[in-house]
Amino acid sequence: MGSFAVSKIKQMSTIEKIQEELDVLLNETRKHEIVLHNDEVNTFDFVIDSLVTVCDHTLEQAEQCTILVHYKGKCAVKTGEYKDLEPRCSKLLELGLSAEIV
Structure with missing residues (x-):
């Protein structure tokens, strides 16, 4: 050679x-995203409260995301590194919401 x-x-x-x-x-x-899916089970108020608590949303952010989930079927509710999103997504799932990290 x-x-x-x-x-x-x-x-x-x-x-x-x-x-x-x-x-x-x-x-x-x-960057990854937590995507919240519509589930036809939880109330608007419950989803809003969950997003404020778990994802550190303002009330307005949580309301807007909840409306998008309701009408579009899903919405990215939090963006960041996987290691930050994983416990948040787990908490949303524990609360009975339908969420995934993408």
């Missing part, structure tokens, strides 16, 4: 390694 071929292999190896490291960093800092 010529020196050009060896140099090219080393270059590709370095590029692949950098790409892998970049992918890991992006996944760690990538």
Whole structure:
């Protein structure tokens, strides 16, 4: 194998390694969302109170999200890093709401 071929292999190896490291960093800092789904069970007031308590919404934010969930079927209610969203989503689920992290 010529020196050009060896140099090219080393270059590709370095590029692949950098790409892998970049992918890991992006996944760690990538923003996720808690999506709340309409469930036809919980009252508007209960959902609003839950969003204020669990997601730190203002009353107005919680009301707007609740209306969107009701009419559109779902709404992203909180954006952030997975490690912050996971306990919040778990709490919403414990309260009987239908939510997921995407």
